[in-house]
Amino acid sequence: MGGYRIRGVGLDAVKIGRINRERMSRHIIARLFHPLEVSELLKLKSGQEEFLASRYAAKEALVKALGSGFRGIYPSDIAVVTNAAGAPSFKLSAQILQRFNLEEALIHLSLTHEASLALAFVVVEEHCG
Numbered sequence: 687m688g689g690y691r692i693r694g695v696g697l698d699a700v701k702i703g704r705i706n707r708e709r710m711s712r713h714i715i716a717r718l719f720h721p722l723e724v725s726e727l728l729k730l731k732s733g734q735e736e737f738l739a740s741r742y743a744a745k746e747a748l749v750k751a752l753g754s755g756f757r758g759i760y761p762s763d764i765a766v767v768t769n770a771a772g773a774p775s776f777k778l779s780a781q782i783l784q785r786f787n788l789e790e791a792l793i794h795l796s797l798t799h800e801a802s803l804a805l806a807f808v809v810v811e812e813h814c815g
Contacts, residue, residue, distance in 0.1 A: 688815035690792055696750030696808040700739040703802055710738065718742060720765035722777065739804035740797045741766045747808040748776060748793070752786050766795070787812075 715724060715738075723741055730737055744766045749755050763779040774795045783789055790813040798805050 688813055690811040691814050693791070693810045693812040694751035694753055695810070696747035696752075696806075698743040698746035698750065698806050700743040700746070700804045701802055702735050702739045702799070702804055705735045705739045705742070716762065718745075718761045720762050720777070722765045722767060736799050736804060740799065740806060743804045743806035744774065744776070744795055744797060744808065747795075747806040748810075751793075751808045751810045754786070758785070766797075 715727075719727070719738070719741060727734060727737055742761070745761050745764045748764060749759060759782060763782055765777040766774055767777050768774050774797050776793050776795060778788065788810075792811040792813075794809040794811070796807045
C-alpha cells in the first residue's frame with residue numbers, strides 16, 4: 687500500500703515594492719518568469735506587481751522545499767498557474783521533474799498578499815511504497 691510523506695517545506699516573502707516596472711525590464715522578466723506567466727501578466731490591467739511578487743515567492747519557496755536553491759534551476763523553468771477556481775499550482779519543466787524525481791510527487795502551493803508582502807508556502811510530498 688503506497689502513501690505519501692513530506693519531503694520538504696518552503697516559505698518565502700517578497701516585498702511587492704521591489705517588483706516594479708522601473709526595475710523589471712523585459713529581459714529580467716524573461717529570465718525570472720515562465721512564458722505562461724508572462725502571458726498572464728500581459729492580460730492584467732492592475733495588480734501586476736502583486737502577480738509577479740507572488741509568483742517569484744512561490745518559486746523561491748519551491749526550491750527551498752526541494753533543498754536546492756536555484757543551483758542548476760532557472761526560475762523561468764517553473765510556472766505558477768491557476769485553475770478555473772483560482773487555486774495556484776506549479777507547472778515544472780521535464781528537467782526539474784526528472785532531476786528531483788517529482789513525477790509522482792504532490793506539490794501543494796498557497797499564495798497570499800498582505801500589505802506590502804507577497805507570501806508563498808509550499809509542501810512537497812513524495813510517493814513512498
